[in-house]
Amino acid sequence: MAKSKDPRTIAARKGIAADTSFGAVAPPIHLSTTYVFPEFAQAGAHDYSRTSNPTRSLLADTLADLEGGEGAVVTSSGMAAVDLAMSQLRCFDLLIAPHDCYGGTHRLLSARRDMKHFDVLFVDQGNPEQLEEAFAASPTMIFIETPSNPLMRVVDIRAIAERAKRAGARVAVDNTFLSPALQRPLSLGADYVIHSTTKYLNGHSDVVGGAVVCAKKSEAEIFSGWANVIGTTGSAFDAYLTLRGIRTLFPRIAQQQQSALAIAKHLERCPAVERVHYPGLPSHGGHAIAKAQQSGFGAMLSFELAGGEDAARRFVENIRIFTLAESLGGVESLVAHPATMTHAGMDPDARAAAGITDGLLRLSIGLEAEEDLMEDLDTALAASRPARPLRKKRA
Numbered sequence: 001m002a003k004s005k006d007p008r009t010i011a012a013r014k015g016i017a018a019d020t021s022f023g024a025v026a027p028p029i030h031l032s033t034t035y036v037f038p039e040f041a042q043a044g045a046h047d048y049s050r051t052s053n054p055t056r057s058l059l060a061d062t063l064a065d066l067e068g069g070e071g072a073v074v075t076s077s078g079m080a081a082v083d084l085a086m087s088q089l090r091c092f093d094l095l096i097a098p099h100d101c102y103g104g105t106h107r108l109l110s111a112r113r114d115m116k117h118f119d120v121l122f123v124d125q126g127n128p129e130q131l132e133e134a135f136a137a138s139p140t141m142i143f144i145e146t147p148s149n150p151l152m153r154v155v156d157i158r159a160i161a162e163r164a165k166r167a168g169a170r171v172a173v174d175n176t177f178l179s180p181a182l183q184r185p186l187s188l189g190a191d192y193v194i195h196s197t198t199k200y201l202n203g204h205s206d207v208v209g210g211a212v213v214c215a216k217k218s219e220a221e222i223f224s225g226w227a228n229v230i231g232t233t234g235s236a237f238d239a240y241l242t243l244r245g246i247r248t249l250f251p252r253i254a255q256q257q258q259s260a261l262a263i264a265k266h267l268e269r270c271p272a273v274e275r276v277h278y279p280g281l282p283s284h285g286g287h288a289i290a291k292a293q294q295s296g297f298g299a300m301l302s303f304e305l306a307g308g309e310d311a312a313r314r315f316v317e318n319i320r321i322f323t324l325a326e327s328l329g330g331v332e333s334l335v336a337h338p339a340t341m342t343h344a345g346m347d348p349d350a351r352a353a354a355g356i357t358d359g360l361l362r363l364s365i366g367l368e369a370e371e372d373l374m375e376d377l378d379t380a381l382a383a384s385r386p387a388r389p390l391r392k393k394r395a
Ligand SMILES: *Cc1c(COP(=O)(O)O)cnc(C)c1O
Pocket: 077, 078, 079, 080, 102, 104, 105, 145, 149, 174, 176, 177, 195, 196, 197, 198, 199, 208, 209, 210
């Protein structure tokens, strides 16, 4: 196949018609755990599947090409990828992380800090003073997640990466919420991109997986070596399914974000809705940065119901097409109530400080007909309002 650098062509064609054994068009899956040594003391391209596997290598190469990196390591989960990206930090190193990062990442980094594996400073990366203070503490690495979960806050990757370079710090970006179809952090100055491939890349809610993509080949080799040492590399079967998902990444996310924008605009006009958080709306605080650094606004959004938790409960009890579930990025639309689901582990004060109210709902927009999704939301919104108008209680 002629080489194309267009990510859409890479996504659709990587590994296609490359099988030399039988001429298979779809890349075959290699489940064998062990590989023949062609000669005494002479390993072939693969020897043992924890170390390397042809199907997993194809996925790693595909992800590296999509993100514009020189190498990638495919892991058994997104969390394993986050941990791998931090694995080279020492006890005297400082990591700067967002105060509102993914809950599992917050738990992992806090645990590593408490075990004194390395130090962590959680800051609001959208606040220039806090960020400057953190850089003054000489960090070794800065970890960015944009847009954030569930409020879709956006930070400027290029500006933070430039500041990090001056401080001599490495930059890792969790790109799970957008995928390389909509954001390419390495082109904005990041050193590593982290993915939970569980989400948009696989896109069918049937694989848990992750990846670290590196700007430099030498660093990908270090991470690859360590993933083999601790045994967190991903399985061949998961790699096969994820490759299959990636072939439709671009049309999936294009359709999903088109519906997401229409839904966000619609919600903004609904009286039962107090606020809508979607970077594609001009009213969103991160709209200008998102427009500059992303090639689309994505298919995740959240909104606050004026009626708080009671309204959220009634909304969820009356929704029919959206499924009440955690996770995101699949072909099916999901609704989550962060306060009782994804962010239930946070104490109420911390949740309030992070801006996660009891009336907040998060949507992952899937591939259903936009009209059906709108109608479903309207029905649930109407039902979310109290049967009788609320009256102030008399003293
Ligand atoms: C889901 C998720 C993770 C963790 O990935 P798993 O595959 O569930 O281990 C990390 N970061 C973000 C932004 C996520 O959404």
